[in-house]
Amino acid sequence: MLNHDLTQHERRVALKGFFSIAKIWDLSETEQKALLCIEQDESLGKWQKEGESVPPWKVIERISCIFGIYIALRTIFPTEERAAAWVRKPNRQFDGKPAIEVMLDDPYVVRRYLDAQLQ
Structure with missing residues (x-):
C-alpha cells in the first residue's frame, strides 16, 4: 500500500523518474500512457511540464511498479x-x-517475475 501522504512535489518527482525510465527504455507516448493506465486521448504534456498538474494515485501506483521493474533489471x-x-x-x-x-497489459506480472528472480 502506498503512502497517500506524499506531497505534490514528491508525486512530481516520481513522475519525473518515470519519464527518465521511459527515455532509457525508448518508450513511445502510446506505451507511456498504457503503462500509466491513462486514456490515449489524454496528454502527457501537462505532467511533463515542471509545476503543472499532479498525477492521481492510480498513476503513482503504476509508477511505483515501474520503478520496481527498473531497479530489478x-x-x-x-x-x-x-x-x-x-x-x-x-x-x-x-x-x-x-x-x-506484458507490462502494457499488466506491469505487475513482470514485477512479480523479476522479484522472484532476485530471491
Whole structure:
C-alpha cells in the first residue's frame, strides 16, 4: 500500500523518474500512457511540464511498479543498456513476448517475475 501522504512535489518527482525510465527504455507516448493506465486521448504534456498538474494515485501506483521493474533489471544486468534491451527482447517466461508487451497489459506480472528472480 502506498503512502497517500506524499506531497505534490514528491508525486512530481516520481513522475519525473518515470519519464527518465521511459527515455532509457525508448518508450513511445502510446506505451507511456498504457503503462500509466491513462486514456490515449489524454496528454502527457501537462505532467511533463515542471509545476503543472499532479498525477492521481492510480498513476503513482503504476509508477511505483515501474520503478520496481527498473531497479530489478539494474540489479540483474551489469549495464543499463542490457537492462533496457531486455525490456524489448522476446522472453520464454512470457510465451515469447517481450516484457514491454506484458507490462502494457499488466506491469505487475513482470514485477512479480523479476522479484522472484532476485530471491
